[in-house]
Structures are given as structure tokens and as C-alpha cells.
Amino acid sequence: MCNTCGCNITPGNRPLVMAEKPKNGVTTVSVLQNLLSKNNHQAEHNRAHFDAQKVLVINLMSSPGSGKTALLEATIKRLRDSLKIAVIEGDLETENDTKRIQAQGVPAYQIMTGTACHLDAHLVHNALHHLALDGLDLLFIENVGNLVCPASFDLGHHRNVVLLSVTEGDDKPAKYPVMFRAADLMLISKTDLLPYLDDFSAINAEQNLHNLANDAPVIEFSAKDGNGLDAWITWLQSEITAYKALLLKQQTQRPKIQQDGQLLHAQPGNSKFYPVSNKAKVHK
Amino acid sequence: MDQVMTIAKTHHAEKVVRIIVRIGPLSGIEPLLLESAFSISCAGTIAEEAEFLTETLPIRVLCNNCGVESEAAINNLLCQNCGGYNTKLLSGDELILARVELENAD
Structure with missing residues (x-):
């Protein structure tokens, strides 16, 4: 100290x-x-709600156009027969993403944030009034495409997954440390484009992530050709197993990077x- | 603002003189932007003339390997002593309302 x-x-x-x-x-x-105590209070309320329904909630974050929705489409295709999945979509405008998810045959609810650049716990709480949680195994919250603000708001979810597409550059974890520090898993997307890019190194991206004292696993995948999706599905299934085991012990799961300094000081x-x-x- | 107002009310204050907020760089909050947002949100309240001060906290990490505490950079939270990544953040991600100075009725 x-x-x-x-x-x-x-x-x-x-x-x-x-x-x-x-x-x-x-x-x-x-x-x-804590100045965010109101949001955090609501987030804890959401988490208790999710835990009561035994649904693992994953907060999916990335910059716009990194392939969050494409990842969800591919994931649902693989898992819809074995797991009950639903999606909350966050976007400034349009219901395009919700329609893409609904076309895969799973329930989806769109939060249109207007001009707000992130989801917060209250917005997610409101969305829960429109989405039945009972019987669900897995709920994805696709956050607003933005590598800055979404990182600062607890939604009550259990895991943070951050996507980095290969066209964005391997230095993004160093440029957006608040976001990547919060990642429980970093996904490198659009790897089918790697042959056309000579300046993206997955090793550098991983090193930049580790420089944030974050030892989260890194999975490379392409929603287009399906490479790497097996590893992602395995990760999801192991997270569901771990979460259910915690629930049996009357515990819950939280994103790994907690606000350590905040907890010490506030x-x-x-x-x-x-x-x-x-x-x-x-x-x- | 709600928090400030609650405190002012609890203490039967007539005026909020000063508000001090502690911000760590890893909180994702920009002090200058928060200051301008504050001036808008306190308009018409008893905190209208309050001075809004932000204290920036250093990023400090404690290494779980070698036990050394060191100052780190926002995008390099490795131990500055041994280079290990198994570090615990001691300070740097806060967004805390630290102090409020109130003027009481005489």
C-alpha cells in the first residue's frame, strides 16, 4: 500500500x-x-435476475464492423439445436442486426440508443422486459460498436468478449487499453483476409493484450470460412459449465477484470x- | 449530481462550494469532458457556483510474482521490476466522488 x-x-x-x-x-x-454506483447497483440487480434464470450472459464488444453480428449468426447456427440462445442488440439506429439474428430463429431485442454510444445497466434492464429469460442457456448482449465507452459500464453480464478484426490493426489493445483490459476473451476476426494484409500480426496483438496485464485467451476465427469457430464454441461451452457449477455453490460469475483500484478506494x-x-x- | 445533492441535503447545506472527484486514467473518463458535463448538470441547483476539481490518480500495480509495487503506463500494466504480467492494479481505474465542501446556514 x-x-x-x-x-x-x-x-x-x-x-x-x-x-x-x-x-x-x-x-x-x-x-x-463510486460515481457509477447507480449503474453498478442496477447491474447487480440484472445479474441477480440472470442468475435466477441460470442464463450465462456475454457482453460482446468491438469497434463497428468488426463482425459481432456475423459471429453471432455463425454461433447460433452451430448451437441452436443444443442450447437456447437469445440476443440483445445495441445500436444507435436501425433494427438490421436484430432482423439478422431473428432470421436465425432465436429471439432478439433491439435497443436503439439514439445518440448514446454505449449500453448501460438500465437500458439492458428495460430490454429484459421484452425478452423472456426462462429456459435460456445463453444470452448475448451485442454492445454498440465502440472501443471506448462500453468498457466503463457494468451491464450485469458474466463475461466480456472483445473482437478485433484483422483490418483494424494489431495495436488496438495498446490504443484502447480500457476496453482490452476488460476482455475475458479476445477474438481476432476476419482471419480469411490475412493473406491480403501484410501488416497484421496476431502475435503482436496478443502481446499488446498481455501488456495490459491481461492473460485472457485469444482465439482467431473467420465467420466466413468457419476456421477457428470450434475453439470459440468450446470456450463458450466451458464457460457455461463453469457458470452452472458456480451457481450450484450459490456464487455468480463476474468479468475477470474487476475495478481493482476502484474497489480499494471507494x-x-x-x-x-x-x-x-x-x-x-x-x-x- | 444526485449524489452531491443527497449529501448537501443530508447536511442541510445552503450551497455547494467545491466538489472533488478522483479519476484514474483507466476509468475511461476524461476529466475535461466530465467538468463540462458537470457545469451543465448543476445549472439551476445549489451547486451552480461550485468549483469542480478533479484529482488524477497514478496508475500503480503490485506484482504478484516479485511483490514490487511500481508505477505503470495506461497501456503497459506489466510489473516494471520483473516484467511479469501477473499484476494487481492498486490505483488508476477510479471514478470516485472524493469530497464535497458545503456552506451551511449561519
């Missing part, structure tokens, strides 16, 4: 450390509350107040 950032402050010594002297009728209140749940002026104490 260090003295630089304040992470040596524990719940025990916090009141002593954080107390500041009042000046001119000004009260300083130490809060240390107080969970409701904030506590340490008023420093007598006036505030009287009112408390």
Missing part, C-alpha cells in the same frame, strides 16, 4: 485521516463513493459521512 494515492486508507482509519478542519462555515464531507454501497463541523453533526 502506498502513500501516493491514498490506498493506505482503510475503513478503520478513514475518519481520522479524512477529517479536515472547518473554515468559515464550510463543511467538508468525505464521500469516496466504499461499497452507501457512502458514510464524516462531517467536520458541529453544525452538520447536529443535523445528522
Whole structure:
């Protein structure tokens, strides 16, 4: 623990450390509350809902056009006979993706975000009113195509899968560290195009991912020629097995990269107040 | 803003003087953008004239292999001592409302 950032402050010594002297009728209140606590609260609610229905929820994120929907189409084709799958689609406009998923014979609900660049826990919660969860094994949430904002919002899902298509370049994990740090699995898509690209190296992409202290597995695939899909299906099935085993132990699954610093520094749940002026104490 | 208002109400404050938010680079939040969003959201409230300050926290990692704590870069979270990737983030992904300064009725 260090003295630089304040992470040596524990719940025990916090009141002593954080107390500041009042000046001119000004009260300083130490809060240390996560600013996204409202979203996180809703996310936990969603997760409890998913767990009650025993459905593994995967948050699929990538830049626009990396092949999220194509991956889902190929996945559904392979798994629709053995698993019950549904999809929540997030897009700024159009129901194109939902129609593509529905054409595969599985339920899909479109969240149109308008101008918002990401899904949040409340949007997903609203979508759940339109989608029956009972009997489902697997729910995909296809997030808005964006490598920035979706990474900051917990939706209540269990796993983060991030796609990187070969045309985007192998340095994307270094350019978008917040997103790729959150990946439980990185998929390299459109590998059928590799013969035409001399500047994409899967090894470099993996190294850039590992530089984020993320040891998530990497699977290369092409939805077009089907290469690599077996490995992806195996990963999905092992995740479902692991998730069901956790549920039996009354536990749930969470994306592997939790907000570690956040958890160390912010107080969970409701904030506590340490008023420093007598006036505030009287009112408390 | 809701959080600030709740706190102000709890403490029967007349005015919010200062709001201090701690932001880690890995939170994905840009301090300047949050500041401008804040000025819009507090218009017409008792926090209208509040000063909005952001404190940027350093990215620090603790290595699970060699036990050394080091300062890391946003896209290189490896241990700066041994180069291992089995590190735990100690600080750098926060978005925390740290302190609120309130003016009470005299």
C-alpha cells in the first residue's frame, strides 16, 4: 500500500485521516463513493435476475464492423439445436442486426440508443422486459460498436468478449487499453483476409493484450470460412459449465477484470459521512 | 449530481462550494469532458457556483510474482521490476466522488 494515492486508507482509519478542519462555515464531507454506483447497483440487480434464470450472459464488444453480428449468426447456427440462445442488440439506429439474428430463429431485442454510444445497466434492464429469460442457456448482449465507452459500464453480464478484426490493426489493445483490459476473451476476426494484409500480426496483438496485464485467451476465427469457430464454441461451452457449477455453490460469475483500484478506494454501497463541523453533526 | 445533492441535503447545506472527484486514467473518463458535463448538470441547483476539481490518480500495480509495487503506463500494466504480467492494479481505474465542501446556514 502506498502513500501516493491514498490506498493506505482503510475503513478503520478513514475518519481520522479524512477529517479536515472547518473554515468559515464550510463543511467538508468525505464521500469516496463510486460515481457509477447507480449503474453498478442496477447491474447487480440484472445479474441477480440472470442468475435466477441460470442464463450465462456475454457482453460482446468491438469497434463497428468488426463482425459481432456475423459471429453471432455463425454461433447460433452451430448451437441452436443444443442450447437456447437469445440476443440483445445495441445500436444507435436501425433494427438490421436484430432482423439478422431473428432470421436465425432465436429471439432478439433491439435497443436503439439514439445518440448514446454505449449500453448501460438500465437500458439492458428495460430490454429484459421484452425478452423472456426462462429456459435460456445463453444470452448475448451485442454492445454498440465502440472501443471506448462500453468498457466503463457494468451491464450485469458474466463475461466480456472483445473482437478485433484483422483490418483494424494489431495495436488496438495498446490504443484502447480500457476496453482490452476488460476482455475475458479476445477474438481476432476476419482471419480469411490475412493473406491480403501484410501488416497484421496476431502475435503482436496478443502481446499488446498481455501488456495490459491481461492473460485472457485469444482465439482467431473467420465467420466466413468457419476456421477457428470450434475453439470459440468450446470456450463458450466451458464457460457455461463453469457458470452452472458456480451457481450450484450459490456464487455468480463476474468479468475477470474487476475495478481493482476502484474497489480499494471507494466504499461499497452507501457512502458514510464524516462531517467536520458541529453544525452538520447536529443535523445528522 | 444526485449524489452531491443527497449529501448537501443530508447536511442541510445552503450551497455547494467545491466538489472533488478522483479519476484514474483507466476509468475511461476524461476529466475535461466530465467538468463540462458537470457545469451543465448543476445549472439551476445549489451547486451552480461550485468549483469542480478533479484529482488524477497514478496508475500503480503490485506484482504478484516479485511483490514490487511500481508505477505503470495506461497501456503497459506489466510489473516494471520483473516484467511479469501477473499484476494487481492498486490505483488508476477510479471514478470516485472524493469530497464535497458545503456552506451551511449561519
